[in-house]
Amino acid sequence: MVLTRRAYKSITRWLPNEILSEVVQWVTPPDLVALCQTSHLMKGIATPLLYRAVSLSKISGMKRFITTMERHANDPVSKAEHVRQFCIHQFAPNIPENILQKITLVLSYFSRLTSLQLFSLNNHFPELLRTAHFPSLTDFRCHVLPRLSSSLSSFLNRHQTITDLYLCRIFDDAMPTLDHIHLPNLHTISMPGSFIPCLVHDDTNVVIMCIFWFPDQLDNVEIALPALCRLSSADKHALDAHCDRSHEPWFIGLAAKNMPDVCVLTCHKLGNLAGRVTPNQVV
Structure with missing residues (x-):
């Protein structure tokens, strides 16, 4: 019409x-x-x-976005104030250093940002992790690299408003180690099991957990499950476990022993085939 x-x-x-x-x-x-x-x-x-949700995956788009933000930086109401969600896509190519620096600078203008996703396999934002602060940030997702783990821990501790945290391991790299992280408002976590002991459990109320145990960290299961239990003060919570041995009786037994308040337990293999749980494996 x-x-x-x-x-x-x-x-x-x-x-x-x-x-x-x-x-x-x-x-x-x-x-x-x-x-x-x-x-x-x-x-x-x-x-x-x-401008509410910005997702960048191509160099040309990044340049246009940077130009627009800089051009309107001094407007009575700048374009940056409208941005609530910002994502660098995981398939982004190698970004030139000058573009990375400008993106870091532009991000500092996003005073009302609530969601930040840094899923680029080829690019890293050390200056952003060291210095940035977003007062309203509630959702943070990124790939974790060993050489940036200290900066990442510092970034997370500056953002205790975070309720949803997703940390992803890059398979070719060694498993990073994180410093202690205090996020009292956490509600949902998705991360490798080795990161769980790093989360300080005082006054946390995690309800939804998606945990990945990789072949080189199966010994961590018995340490991580009790730590997961301490992260939640809720009567009921859900655990989505991804592990090549998560369908075996030993894992089900450990989960039942260490997390008695789990109301939903979902087990997957790390590969494409989900592990089957037979009735006699349920504790």
Whole structure:
């Protein structure tokens, strides 16, 4: 349906901005760009939605994004204030050092960021991890590298607002070690089992746990399961375990002994085939 100029004016004149905002939330990014060019009213409504979630995976897109952020840095309401979610995609190519530095600088403008995802296998952000602080950050996800583990621990301890934490190991690297991490507001964790003892358990209330035990860290299972139990003060919680031996009776027995309040236990192999649990293996 194509609106006439008269009908368009009547809609923007009589519909409250709150309703227009709800409608615009269903618009695709290219159409948001088009809406920004129709009127000051629609630009004001569409711009925050256009920049709310940013995902970068190509050098060309990173350059355009950096240029836009820098150009509007001194606006009364800068574009950076609209960004709530920022992601560097894991398939991003090797990013030139000057682009990495500019991305780190631009990120410092995101005062209202709630979700940060650094899933690039080829690029690392040591300066960001050492210095950045996002007061409203609740969701953090990244690949963990041995040479950045200390900076990562420091970054996490500066962001005690985090409720959802996802740490991923890069398989070709040795298993990193982390310093003690205190995140009292944690609700959901997903990480290798060797990281669990690093989490300080005072006043935590983790409810959802997705843990990966790799072949070189199976000895860690008996240490990590009691630590997982201490991370939760809730009556019930769920454990999603990924381990090549998670379907065996010894693992089920350890989980039942050390985590008696688990209400949902899901076991997977690390490969594509899920481990089967027979009735006589359930404790």
